[in-house]
Amino acid sequence: MEPHFSRRDLFKLGAAVGAFGGIATIPGMASAAGPIVKPLPPELFTVFGTNAEMRWPAMRDQGHLVPIDRFFVRNHTSTPIIDAQTWTLEVTGAGLRGGPVTFTYDQLRALPAHTVVEKVECAGNGRSYFTSQQGQPVSGTAWHLGAVGVARWRGVRLSAVLRRAGISPDAVDVMPVGLDPDYVTGGVNLGPVRRPIPVRKALDDVLLAYEMNGEPLPPDHGHPVRVIVPGWIGIASIKWVGRIEVSDQPLTSPWNTQFYRLFGESYPAEGLPFDEQVVKSAFELDENAALPVGRRTSLTGRSWSAHGPIRKVEVSTDAGASWHRARPLGGDRAWQRWQYDWRPAATGPAELRARATDVHGNTQPETTVHNTLGYLFDAVVRHPVQVT
Numbered sequence: 001m002e003p004h005f006s007r008r009d010l011f012k013l014g015a016a017v018g019a020f021g022g023i024a025t026i027p028g029m030a031s032a033a034g035p036i037v038k039p040l041p042p043e044l045f046t047v048f049g050t051n052a053e054m055r056w057p058a059m060r061d062q063g064h065l066v067p068i069d070r071f072f073v074r075n076h077t078s079t080p081i082i083d084a085q086t087w088t089l090e091v092t093g094a095g096l097r098g099g100p101v102t103f104t105y106d107q108l109r110a111l112p113a114h115t116v117v118e119k120v121e122c123a124g125n126g127r128s129y130f131t132s133q134q135g136q137p138v139s140g141t142a143w144h145l146g147a148v149g150v151a152r153w154r155g156v157r158l159s160a161v162l163r164r165a166g167i168s169p170d171a172v173d174v175m176p177v178g179l180d181p182d183y184v185t186g187g188v189n190l191g192p193v194r195r196p197i198p199v200r201k202a203l204d205d206v207l208l209a210y211e212m213n214g215e216p217l218p219p220d221h222g223h224p225v226r227v228i229v230p231g232w233i234g235i236a237s238i239k240w241v242g243r244i245e246v247s248d249q250p251l252t253s254p255w256n257t258q259f260y261r262l263f264g265e266s267y268p269a270e271g272l273p274f275d276e277q278v279v280k281s282a283f284e285l286d287e288n289a290a291l292p293v294g295r296r297t298s299l300t301g302r303s304w305s306a307h308g309p310i311r312k313v314e315v316s317t318d319a320g321a322s323w324h325r326a327r328p329l330g331g332d333r334a335w336q337r338w339q340y341d342w343r344p345a346a347t348g349p350a351e352l353r354a355r356a357t358d359v360h361g362n363t364q365p366e367t368t369v370h371n372t373l374g375y376l377f378d379a380v381v382r383h384p385v386q387v388t
C-alpha cells in the first residue's frame, strides 16, 4: 500500500526524471527537491519512503515541544513548495448560505490569532508492534513509536473562518483538501488528500495553523496553512490546505471509507470508522540500548492520551513482573514527561515496559485487538535493553 523504496532511490528517481511523481502545477508552487524537504539525519529520523519517523532518543534532552528539526513527517506523496503570497484558501459548497468565499494569507493572518499546544499522531503509530509483539500481519508503514509530535501551533480558529464564509445551519460536514499531488495507489488515482470533519467538531476546537513553534509553518508540515484537529488521528490534520468544502450532506473520501477504518476478524465487514487516538507511552531510549550494570540509570519517557491529561505512569524493568510509579516531570493534555531511576543488578538482556493511565481511566492493555491496517496500537510496548 505504501511505496517500498528508500529515500536514496527516490533521489535517484528524481534526478532521472527531473521531477517527483506528478507534482501539481498550481500557481505559486514549485517542485520540491524530494518527498521531504528538511534534512533527515539518521540520529533524529528513521526514513520509510516518503515518511520519516522521529527517533525517541532525540527527545531525551528536549523540553515539552518537539523541535521542527525532529518532528515526524507523514507524506502520502511529497512536500509541495507553496508561496504564501499567491496561495488562497477557498471555502465552498452547499453548506454555505452564499457562494464560495476566498481568503488570502494576509486576510487569514488579520483574523484573531489563537495558539494551542497539541500533538499530531499518525493513526498507524506503533503499527510494527502488531507484528513484532503479537505476531500479526498488518499493512502500512512499519512505524515504531515515533509517528507522534507535540508543537505549539498558532493560527485562526476554523470556526471563525467558517462563520465569515457564511456557514449555514444546514451544514453537516466540512472537508479540508490538500494541495499536494494526488495520491495514486494500486494504479488508482484517489485524488487529493482529504477527509471530512463533522460540523460539530469543525466549529469546536479545530485550528487553521500558520505557525509551528513560533516559526512560519515549515514546508513539510503544511506551509502556508494546515489544519490541526485536537485528539484526532493525524490524517484529519490536512496539510497544505487549499480548499474547504462545506456540505449539507454527509461527505466521504477514501480516507474515511477505504483507509482509517478498523478491518479484520474482530470487526464488521465494512470496517469500523474511527477518528480518535488512544493512550501510548515511549521511552526516550534506543531499542537494545546498552545500560551499565550496578549504576543508576535515569530512564525517561513520555505518555499521552487523546482524551485528556495522563494521571499516572508505571514502569516495569522486569518484563511486567513488578511495576513502579514513574516520577512526573511535567506535562499538559498533549503529553506527560516522566522519569524512573533504575540500577540494573545483573548483566544480560532485560525488558522495560511503561504503562500510562489518563484522567478518565483509559489505560494501555497487554495486547491490542488486531486490525489488518494496523491502526491504534495502544498495548504496552516491550522495550529490550542490554545490561553490560
Ligand SMILES: Nc1nc2c(c(=O)[nH]1)N[C@H]1C(S)=C(S)[C@@H](COP(=O)(O)O)O[C@H]1N2
Residues within 6 Å of the ligand: 071, 072, 073, 074, 075, 076, 077, 120, 121, 122, 123, 149, 177, 178, 179, 180, 193, 220, 221, 222, 233, 234, 235, 236, 237, 238, 239, 240, 241
Ligand atoms: N495534504 C496532506 N495532509 C496530510 C497528509 C498528507 O499526506 N497530505 N498526511 C496526513 C497524515 S496521515 C498525518 S499522520 C499527518 C502528519 O503530519 P506531519 O507530517 O506534520 O507530522 O498529516 C496528515 N495531513
Ligand SMILES: [Mo]
Residues within 6 Å of the ligand: 074, 121, 122, 123, 124, 234, 235
Ligand atoms: Mo497518518
